[in-house]
Amino acid sequence: MSRILPDPLRGRGALSLPDNRFEREIRELVSDDGVSPALDNVTRLIPETARTIITENDSPDVGFSRSVNPYRGCEHGCIYCFARPSHATVGYSPGLDFERRILFKKDAPMLLERELSKKGYVVEPLALGINTDAYQPAEDGLGLTRAILGVLDRFNHPVVLITKSSLIERDLDILSSMAARNLVHVHLSLPTLDEALSRHLEPRATTPSRRIESLRRLSSAHVPTGVLIAPVIPGLTCHELESILSRSREAGATSAEYILLRLPLEVRGLFSEWLERHYPDKAQAVLSRLREYHGGKLYDDRFGVRMRGEGMMADLLSKRMEVASRRLAFPGLPSFETGLFHPPHRPSSSRLFPNFIP
Template sequence: MSSRAPPPVPVALKGRGSASWVAGRFEKRAAVAEDDGWDALQLQQDDAISPATVVTEERARSIVSRNTSPDISFSQSVNPYRGCEHGCVYCFARPSHAYLDLSPGLDFETRLFAKTNAAGRLRAEFARPGYVCSPIALGINTDGYQPIERRYGLTRALIEVMAEARHPFSIVTKSANVVRDLDLLAPMAAAGLVTVHFSVTSLDNRLSARMEPRAAAPHARLRAMRTLHEAGVPVGVLVAPVVPAITDHELEAILSAAREAGAGSAGYVLLRLPNELKAVWREWLELHYPERAAHVMSLLQQLHGGRDYDSSFGHRMRGQGPFADLIAARFARAKRANGFARLPPLRTDRFVPLRRASPQGELF
């Protein structure tokens, strides 16, 4: 079990999405704060300080993850980091920290892991006999351009390997830092090898700061989108997640703003609450929207057959029922009105297998 002090009474922490160390589903013990009658909990709450970010470097045995999910458009993905400092309270990847005996709450955004050999493992994969080229989704579970990328540069190193192998890939990010790699992305885009999708949840800076505290501000994402578009990189927008009674009213405005910034495609995903994320989300709602929390959860349960979440393929991304149908109809109408289409398909025919590193070095 991870070592940490008993959590204080949950209080919104500046720069963090979660407010406490929500217990992971595999933990055998849980720390609970109890009032001693001397206002100890109130003092703890008043003095609450956002925990610092701690990064552990690790060596990955493999780097390419594969899936056969029928409602996901890619079969291969690469994630150079575990955990994400963006701190998005709604992140569906939070429960993965439970496998590390860490909290899907604050630990997910403060106890991070950097796969320092990621580029080397990807190079070995591309040199493996029989490797079949298929587009790779970069930074899907956790954002490859989260703040610690400025220090580690693992995402850039991965892109350099894909550029060398002429391997197609796509990026999904909430960071404006992606423009740093425009020198690599632009020539690859010209060869049909890369697309970039920006996830935009809200255009409201204050709401964004509460929901996704260390991600780029909405206007910064749109500015980065425009920069990539003007450089010839195909860009799309993902309204993800759409949150009933919190952000769903912005759906049309987000699509319009993204189209103006150069987005050529658009998609959306409704809020998903797998495993411990239910507790993280409910805690956030009670802290930031106590008067609306019950209504939000009621709408979410309507989307998932009376439960907080239905993980069934075909339902987990879109939900079902009248409210889900209304969101789908609004999205389809706004998509048509703004002239969104599909991004060009990524090319796999230009892939060049890499040579395995030889202990004798290169003679020629």
């Protein structure tokens, strides 16, 4: 049973609490008059003990093989977030719990330093906060992302950041320093320029216009920055592709990518509920258009297809992206420097043998 609220909670994306698919029994509190008590709208931060912090990735769809995620759940409340189903693995609902129950790995910086210091560690770019945004509101108080960046900075370790938050500007000092050594790429996620749509779609994320300004400030600080149009929602945001690219390029973006809307597991029902509540006149058209990208299905989880779709509509979207990107002349992001990596407490050969000339 999925508990659907009669009225949306203020500042939340999901409209319901889908049952946890891993639970054998579902329990729900009901008052004496048979009515479920109201849900609170308080965000709770829950410490989580982790044994490791670097996650290995073997998906051919993404451009990284390792990631670090200091947070589970995300208060931004993006209704389309592909990470929502992962909240069920820690005992919470992928719906409103994903936005109200934020788990944080308090030892993340220490664990990262320990793992990077292991003998035989081979450096590869780390993607930071890919599952959920590393600059979500909890970061403003906890500072885990900044501490992790501090570790990577000291180790001369390359990192990729994807965010939709202007909070990233807080760390311009570290990012600028790392950029001077070709150790950082930042991607601003921007699915729409429509402020009203964004308030429903991603209620507690930074507004689209402010994200453009963040892109401008990062670029002005010589931090290599690109735009990620994610997700592209057929029938709702897909017409904005060229305008997002144009605004982003003007603000200094040097690269551009896109990802088609993904609806795995519970996200399918959550997104459908959201459409019916906020855009009832477009709901069926949007879902119908999405099926055109997946051979009649709402989602296809095959590698190579899940993030782009296939068929005529997918080819057309790809062509639009190609033509607009070529016209706007995105120069691309610089190559990462991996040769500088060195744990700060482990002496290098040059320190041990100062007169040695390789």
